[in-house]
Amino acid sequence: MSDGLFDLPGAPAPARGGGSLADADHTAAPLAVRMRPRSLDELVGQQHLLAPGSPLRRLVEGDQPMSLLLWGPPGTGKTTIAAVVSHQTNRKFVELSAVTAGVKDVRQVIDGARRDLARPGGAVETVLFIDEVHRFTKAQQDALLPGVENRWVTLVAATTENPFFSVISPLLSRSLLLTLESLTDEDISLLLDRALVDERGLNDEFELAADARDHLLRMAGGDARRALTYLEAAAGGARAKRDQAVKYRQATEPEPTESTDSAEAEAVRRAVIDLVTLETAVDRAAVRYDRAGDQHYDVASALIKSIRGSDVDAAMHYLARMIEAGEDPRFIARRLVISASEDIGMGDPAALGVAVAAAEAVQLIGMPEARINLAQAVVALALAPKSNAVIMAVDAAIADVKAGKVGPVPPHLRDAHYAGAKKIGHGSSYQYSHNDPRGIVPQQYAPDVIDGTDYYNPTRRGGEAAYADRVAAIRKILRDRA
Numbered sequence: 001m002s003d004g005l006f007d008l009p010g011a012p013a014p015a016r017g018g019g020s021l022a023d024a025d026h027t028a029a030p031l032a033v034r035m036r037p038r039s040l041d042e043l044v045g046q047q048h049l050l051a052p053g054s055p056l057r058r059l060v061e062g063d064q065p066m067s068l069l070l071w072g073p074p075g076t077g078k079t080t081i082a083a084v085v086s087h088q089t090n091r092k093f094v095e096l097s098a099v100t101a102g103v104k105d106v107r108q109v110i111d112g113a114r115r116d117l118a119r120p121g122g123a124v125e126t127v128l129f130i131d132e133v134h135r136f137t138k139a140q141q142d143a144l145l146p147g148v149e150n151r152w153v154t155l156v157a158a159t160t161e162n163p164f165f166s167v168i169s170p171l172l173s174r175s176l177l178l179t180l181e182s183l184t185d186e187d188i189s190l191l192l193d194r195a196l197v198d199e200r201g202l203n204d205e206f207e208l209a210a211d212a213r214d215h216l217l218r219m220a221g222g223d224a225r226r227a228l229t230y231l232e233a234a235a236g237g238a239r240a241k242r243d244q245a246v247k248y249r250q251a252t253e254p255e256p257t258e259s260t261d262s263a264e265a266e267a268v269r270r271a272v273i274d275l276v277t278l279e280t281a282v283d284r285a286a287v288r289y290d291r292a293g294d295q296h297y298d299v300a301s302a303l304i305k306s307i308r309g310s311d312v313d314a315a316m317h318y319l320a321r322m323i324e325a326g327e328d329p330r331f332i333a334r335r336l337v338i339s340a341s342e343d344i345g346m347g348d349p350a351a352l353g354v355a356v357a358a359a360e361a362v363q364l365i366g367m368p369e370a371r372i373n374l375a376q377a378v379v380a381l382a383l384a385p386k387s388n389a390v391i392m393a394v395d396a397a398i399a400d401v402k403a404g405k406v407g408p409v410p411p412h413l414r415d416a417h418y419a420g421a422k423k424i425g426h427g428s429s430y431q432y433s434h435n436d437p438r439g440i441v442p443q444q445y446a447p448d449v450i451d452g453t454d455y456y457n458p459t460r461r462g463g464e465a466a467y468a469d470r471v472a473a474i475r476k477i478l479r480d481r482a
């Protein structure tokens with residue numbers, strides 16, 4: 001590993017302990033960082049990426065330099081893979097977080113990497129790791145392209161969001177996309193065992209009770225960093241409890257007997273992490289996580305559920321939490337746009353316009369001002385009449401299509417614009433709606449197999465009541481085909 005890690009002037013500090021394997025040597029580093037795998041063989045799960053001869057192996061073995069795009073849930077090994085690539089190929093590791101870095105930082109790293117390639121003493125190659133690349137704007141992502149195209153850096157970009165929506169296509173097409181999967185309970189359990197005994201970790205000083213382990217696995221939800229952070233917090237709690245107990249015993253029994261002595265020696269050697277200790281410690285650790293934004297899916301879900309529940313105050317609270325946690329405002333806006341159709345829909349069709357406008361305002365204005373646009377959308381959505389009739393309609397129709405209910409398009413609706421179409425009956429008996437004074441003619445539009453099926457079942461809430469009356473009247477005319 002080179003000495004020059006993070007030595008760029010003004011380079012932003014690595015987030016959450018950073019991806020450098022050198023960090024892992026500090027005993028003060030968090031447990032998750034100390035336990036970071038040093039080679040691909042220490043990686044658990046992700047077996048689909050690790051077969052001999054796989055692109056990732058070839059990259060690490062150094063014979064296939066290429067940029068990587070790693071897509072997967074938090075705490076599944078994206079930073080770890082970047083660090084292993086740099087470590088095993090003796091490349092310098094530079095990390096930028098897309099949350100705090102800008103175009104200037106990207107250019108600075110790329111310029112530094114070019115200089116390093118031309119070092120008189122021998123070229124030093126650079127792995128540039130960009131965490132949360134989806135939070136870069138298009139312009140910021142563009143700034144990465146020259147470095148990638150000219151191979152001045154090996155870019156490893158990580159994202160928790162679908163890169164087909166969040167990463168610019170020139171970057172997508174120039175990188176190898178690897179998808180990481182959530183870790184299973186068995187994977188996480190293995191990592192816990194390793195961390196409990198390993199010298200880099202808890203060095204066999206703790207015992208994890210079975211019920212505490214089960215609870216830990218449930219709370220980790222496939223995120224290794226979360227599991228190890230909670231384990232570390234619980235170990236701290238168990239150590240404090242044990243020390244207190246020893247002190248108390250020493251104070252009340254100044255002359256230890258042989259049996260208390262050996263029991264104490266064992267207790268001192270290995271403190272037990274039980275369920276109560278874990279739960280107390282995790283309450284505190286969870287608050288820290290929240291601030292770091294790692295609970296963002298839970299809080300985002302609570303925001304949407306509060307909007308659905310029309311609790312405008314709770315919704316405002318969760319919005320504030322997301323903003324304070326440094327959540328990407330575009331992520332918040334996208335959630336609001338979905339909610340506008342999923343939960344309000346035809347209850348107030350204008351809600352979709354409000355949400356899309358807020359999303360555009362976020363792009364135009366940026367934070368902190370865009371918080372006001374987001375807040376307006378949250379209020380409008382929370383107070384709007386609620387209907388899920390739209391999502392129910394489309395999902396029911398998709399379920400039928402998937403079940404094979406498709407059937408041919410009725411001949412009178414088929415394309416009549418090409419030569420010979422009329423001859424085979426296409427469009428011949430088609431009736432033009434505008435010729436009817438009602439603007440609607442009794443005519444079949446759906447294929448036979450679903451003709452007469454009501455997919456859209458309006459509620460009578462808010463503006464949808466008028467649509468409910470209208471759809472009933474329309475269906476009556478359409479189906480009166482005597």
Ligand SMILES: Nc1ncnc2c1ncn2[C@@H]1O[C@H](COP(=O)(O)OP(=O)(O)OP(=O)(O)O)[C@@H](O)[C@H]1O
Pocket residue numbers: 031032033034035036037042043044045046073074075076077078079080081131158160191224225228
């Ligand atoms: N597949 C894995 N095998 C072994 N340890 C892992 C794995 N994934 C994560 N870890 C452990 O969890 C810690 C955090 O993982 P890492 O930083 O690689 O996650 P990440 O996918 O980059 O997460 P994020 O998206 O939150 O940045 C690592 O330091 C390591 O201790």
